[in-house]
Amino acid sequence: MTAEIIEWVDADGGVTVLDADWPAQGRFMPPITVEQIGVPRTPGGVLLDARHGVREMLISFWIIGTDEADLRVKLRDIVRKLNPAKGPGYLRATAPDGVVRQIQCINVDGVQIQEELGESSGYAAQKIAAQFKAYNPYWQDVSAISPPEWSTGVTPTFFPIFPIRLTSSEIAVDGTIDNAGDVEAWPVWTITGPGSGIVLRNLSTGEYLSFPDVVMGEGQTLYIDTRPGVKTVTLDTNSVGTNMFGAMYAGSSLWPLVPGSNAIRLEMAGITVGTSKLAVSYTQQYLTP
Structure with a gap:
């Protein structure tokens, strides 16, 4: 032993x-x-x-x-x-x-x-x-779970966000993220433009993140860090970050991934196929070592 x-x-x-x-x-x-x-x-x-x-x-x-x-x-x-x-x-x-x-x-x-x-x-x-x-x-x-980046117009190879419904003007992703921890996990989302009208939903809990007035051009990235003690929303342009916390819709929350299966949906309009991207990372948490 x-x-x-x-x-x-x-x-x-x-x-x-x-x-x-x-x-x-x-x-x-x-x-x-x-x-x-x-x-x-x-x-x-x-x-x-x-x-x-x-x-x-x-x-x-x-x-x-x-x-x-x-x-x-x-x-x-x-x-x-x-x-x-x-x-x-x-x-x-x-x-x-x-x-x-x-x-x-x-x-x-x-x-x-x-x-x-x-x-x-x-x-x-x-x-x-x-x-x-x-x-x-x-x-x-010790390490966060970081699935490979997903690019619109390319069939994603990573679990668990799948499958994809895609048109030239909008993206709708329906899938699941499995949190195998004992308690909630707090994701860090990275959304690369172009894109607008961003809504990120946890269908399992009914919570969502909405940025109705944010318009990202090509090369701009929206970072959404939900971790306690951090909780920031930043729009990055040429390595210059702008605080976008106030751009969240009033009903939004920086929601966690609950233990078990989380049904996730991303909605975003005005994308460019092959350029607009989504990535997520999260660290699972436990009651015991």
């Missing part, structure tokens, strides 16, 4: 394998935040909302040196790599079944070191307990 591998990916992109040990906590089901109200003269209460809260994880691991001097060098190094002032990093787990997932987090409690000879400390070995906080409580795939 293959042992689990735990790594720390620091803000600079450096990867450090952690010699993980017990105890550990918080890595699996994220905490639940429940909102409720009481009803006068009625037993119990009324549930208003239940959602996943900020996740905290305790990870214990060993630092092993060849001697006392080498141990000190390695301790200094791991403290630098875990410094939250550098920005968030990732805990990355390779499970015994080979699945690799990571979660963005920061070290929030320094490194707890008990400097006492015994079970957690030696002349050339030191056990560390580090507390991490993940504001997005979900583990994610």
Whole structure:
């Protein structure tokens, strides 16, 4: 049986394998935040909302040196790599079944070191307990899913957006995107002009994105980033971006891909066959590593 591998990916992109040990906590089901109200003269209460809260994880691991001097060098190094002032990093787990997932987090409690000879400390070995906080409580795939770009007038070869109904003046794409994660995934859409009257629908949820007054010329690209903490809409012309967030129709939402099958429809008029293009990428998210 293959042992689990735990790594720390620091803000600079450096990867450090952690010699993980017990105890550990918080890595699996994220905490639940429940909102409720009481009803006068009625037993119990009324549930208003239940959602996943900020996740905290305790990870214990060993630092092993060849001697006392080498141990000190390695301790200094791991403290630098875990410094939250550098920005968030990732805990990355390779499970015994080979699945690799990571979660963005920061070290929030320094490194707890008990400097006492015994079970957690030696002349050339030191056990560390580090507390991490993940504001997005979900583990994610290491790489986003990015199907090949689709060009109008060319039969698409990628799953899952298919089939295509196409005329010289408009495009209607009906198909499905399968989100195999445990929770929603937030797509990044790239639409290359020419084109106008853009409507991007999730038929499974009834949500849509509409830009009725946006007209893209050849070479212009509309970037729609729905990810939490980003949520931008930009029209790029010759590498110069213009904020188009205000061009969204009032009923629009930057909708996610829900778990399971999502029926997707793109509508766009005024295209040029072979030039107008659509691309999407999304990162699946999970409750557990």
